[in-house]
Amino acid sequence: MKRVLVVTITALIIFVLLDIFLMNGQAHNGFSWSHLAGFFSLFGFLGCLALIAVAKLLGHYWLQRDEDHYDNDDDNE
Amino acid sequence: MPFLDYELVLCRVDKLSLAFGYVFVIMGFLGGVYGFHLKDTLQQVSALLYVGSSLGVVFAGDLFTLLVFWEIMAVSSLFLIWARRTPEARRAGFRYLIVHALGGSALMVGILWHIGETGSLIFNHFDGGIASSLILVSFALNAAVPPFNGWLPDSYPESTVTGSVFLSAFTTKVAVYALARGFSGLELLMWSGAIMAVYGVVFAFLANDGRRLLAYHIISQVGYMVCGVGIGTAVAVNGATAHAFAHILYKGLLFMGMGTVLYITGRNKLTELGGLIRSAPLVLILFMVGALSISGVPLFSGFVSKSMVIHAAELEHLGVIVLLLNLASVGTFLSIGLKLPYFTWFSTDRGLKPKRTPLGMYLGMALTAMICIAIGVYPTLLYNLLPFAVHYQPYTASHLMETMQLLIFAGLAFWLVIRKMHVEATITLDTDWVYRRPSRLTYRVFSVTLCRFLDAVEGLSLRLVHFSVKLGANPPGFLAETIRHAGHVFFSNRKPAFEPSDFSPDRYRISLGVMVLVVLLCLVILLAWDILF
Numbered sequence: 001m002k003r004v005l006v007v008t009i010t011a012l013i014i015f016v017l018l019d020i021f022l023m024n025g026q027a028h029n030g031f032s033w034s035h036l037a038g039f040f041s042l043f044g045f046l047g048c049l050a051l052i053a054v055a056k057l058l059g060h061y062w063l064q065r066d067e068d069h070y071d072n073d074d075d076n077e
Numbered sequence: 078m079p080f081l082d083y084e085l086v087l088c089r090v091d092k093l094s095l096a097f098g099y100v101f102v103i104m105g106f107l108g109g110v111y112g113f114h115l116k117d118t119l120q121q122v123s124a125l126l127y128v129g130s131s132l133g134v135v136f137a138g139d140l141f142t143l144l145v146f147w148e149i150m151a152v153s154s155l156f157l158i159w160a161r162r163t164p165e166a167r168r169a170g171f172r173y174l175i176v177h178a179l180g181g182s183a184l185m186v187g188i189l190w191h192i193g194e195t196g197s198l199i200f201n202h203f204d205g206g207i208a209s210s211l212i213l214v215s216f217a218l219n220a221a222v223p224p225f226n227g228w229l230p231d232s233y234p235e236s237t238v239t240g241s242v243f244l245s246a247f248t249t250k251v252a253v254y255a256l257a258r259g260f261s262g263l264e265l266l267m268w269s270g271a272i273m274a275v276y277g278v279v280f281a282f283l284a285n286d287g288r289r290l291l292a293y294h295i296i297s298q299v300g301y302m303v304c305g306v307g308i309g310t311a312v313a314v315n316g317a318t319a320h321a322f323a324h325i326l327y328k329g330l331l332f333m334g335m336g337t338v339l340y341i342t343g344r345n346k347l348t349e350l351g352g353l354i355r356s357a358p359l360v361l362i363l364f365m366v367g368a369l370s371i372s373g374v375p376l377f378s379g380f381v382s383k384s385m386v387i388h389a390a391e392l393e394h395l396g397v398i399v400l401l402l403n404l405a406s407v408g409t410f411l412s413i414g415l416k417l418p419y420f421t422w423f424s425t426d427r428g429l430k431p432k433r434t435p436l437g438m439y440l441g442m443a444l445t446a447m448i449c450i451a452i453g454v455y456p457t458l459l460y461n462l463l464p465f466a467v468h469y470q471p472y473t474a475s476h477l478m479e480t481m482q483l484l485i486f487a488g489l490a491f492w493l494v495i496r497k498m499h500v501e502a503t504i505t506l507d508t509d510w511v512y513r514r515p516s517r518l519t520y521r522v523f524s525v526t527l528c529r530f531l532d533a534v535e536g537l538s539l540r541l542v543h544f545s546v547k548l549g550a551n552p553p554g555f556l557a558e559t560i561r562h563a564g565h566v567f568f569s570n571r572k573p574a575f576e577p578s579d580f581s582p583d584r585y586r587i588s589l590g591v592m593v594l595v596v597l598l599c600l601v602i603l604l605a606w607d608i609l610f
């Protein structure tokens with residue numbers, strides 16, 4: 001648990017530093033986020049959690065059904 | 078070539094069709110190697126027909142040739158589904174057939190309409206109007222653009238092990254080619270593509286069947302291509318073509334991997350798999366090459382193709398599109414790079430005793446994996462085949478950093494929630510609900526009710542026939558009987574006698590007195606008429 005956190009946080013710090021010093025001003029065609037250091041780390045992390053949450057919520061409240069959901073309908077053949 | 082009053086171009090080769098042609102041939106070969114152990118003529122014949130007709134569509138220069146090959150493609154792919162020979166495959170195949178028959182009909186009507194408007198059969202960029210909308214719908218249906226996507230995750234996972242490898246490669250990418258040829262630069266496609274990329278990822282996350290998960294990621298990946306076609310600039314169409322090329326190979330590899338798991342264990346559901354790392358480690362390694370490619374990890378093929386589409390969106394300053402496509406990348410890595418291998422090869426060890434993997438399967442996967450890595454390491458290989466000259470360099474510091482940040486932190490998020498995450502043995506509703514759930518109602522309306530109606534009509538006509546026979550055989554007798562029956566109903570209780578069914582002249586001969594009476598009556602009427610008027 002600890003090791004993974006240490007590694008990713010170190011990576012985050014390195015990326016942010018690189019973003020600030022190396023990429024300064026020359027990255028990505030001037031989107032509003034291109035000036036934010038480490039934007040894509042945040043985007044990756046939150047995007048991943050958001051996708052899981054949205055998928056699970058959609059699934060539970062609407063889309064997921066038992067495996068035999070369609071079986072009765074198919075018996076008509 | 079002249080045909081009736083029109084000019085047909087059976088074969089047109091340019092850089093766009095050639096790029097698709099190359100990868101179709103390569104994938105046809107690799108699929109053949111993978112399925113070398115098969116002793117099933119049905120699958121072999123339909124797979125080859127399928128590859129051939131896909132090439133036919135791609136090299137067709139006119140719409141008539143395109144339509145013919147389009148339909149052959151639909152039918153031959155159908156037999157790859159039916160070749161599984163299970164009841165589920167049979168049903169899914171019928172649904173697949175209905176959807177594609179509808180799509181083909183829309184295409185045909187569109188083409189006929191187009192000829193009526195323009196008088197030309199040549200397949201070029203369409204200019205809008207009803208004809209091209211119909212053609213667009215049929216192309217979008219084959220590309221599985223929502224809401225026309227239900228058929229894909231419904232049917233592909235029901236196909237055979239080898240069949241789904243072929244299916245994953247051709248139908249949707251042929252549609253991408255057709256869209257790139259006919260509708261590049263259509264803004265609607267750009268947005269549907271970007272939404273489709275995320276849509277596929279969300280639905281894939283809910284899938285329990287491994288190959289259904291992969292099928293949803295076809296939708297997601299084709300979303301990038303459709304989006305590139307929709308942006309329509311040279312870079313974007315290049316990106317769509319490059320991504321189709323790379324995608325066909327790594328998606329084929331992924332289907333080969335999950336297909337092998339199905340072949341050796343007989344199982345394909347994540348809830349029934351787990352712990353295969355000890356018995357099938359080599360399959361995992363080859364599968365991971367495909368998984369890293371689709372996730373767009375540097376040095377693998379997805380990295381150099383997917384980023385071209387995103388780059389094209391950046392050049393056009395389409396911020397929302399860029400974010401949507403990046404979000405889909407994150408989700409792809411999550412599902413295919415992490416979740417699928419985790420639940421198949423690690424997770425709970427179910428003590429499965431897999432059977433031996435045929436050599437051809439390994440060879441097919443290894444060759445495909447090699448090409449995936451080759452394209453990732455040396456992208457010029459791929460870039461030389463693209464329709465427009467490429468001035469794009471994927472391996473820049475900023476792009477590498479962006480990708481690594483996305484992937485590492487998506488990985489972190491997955492790692493944090495994995496303990497809480499469990500796959501569920503459920504199926505997911507999708508747009509195929511539209512024609513699956515109301516099937517009972519449809520059956521009632523079109524079969525039961527229709528049958529009853531026809532029954533009633535039949536009964537009625539039979540009675541009509543009886544009536545006319547009776548009337549024709551003995552008209553005066555029938556008349557007498559009817560009058561007598563009417564009299565019985567209204568006046569008396571005595572049951573009237575029936576008349577003989579045959580006519581006899583003596584029985585109904587009218588007496589002389591009655592004749593004279595009738596003649597006299599006529600005279601009286603004439604006389605009265607004369608006096609009064």
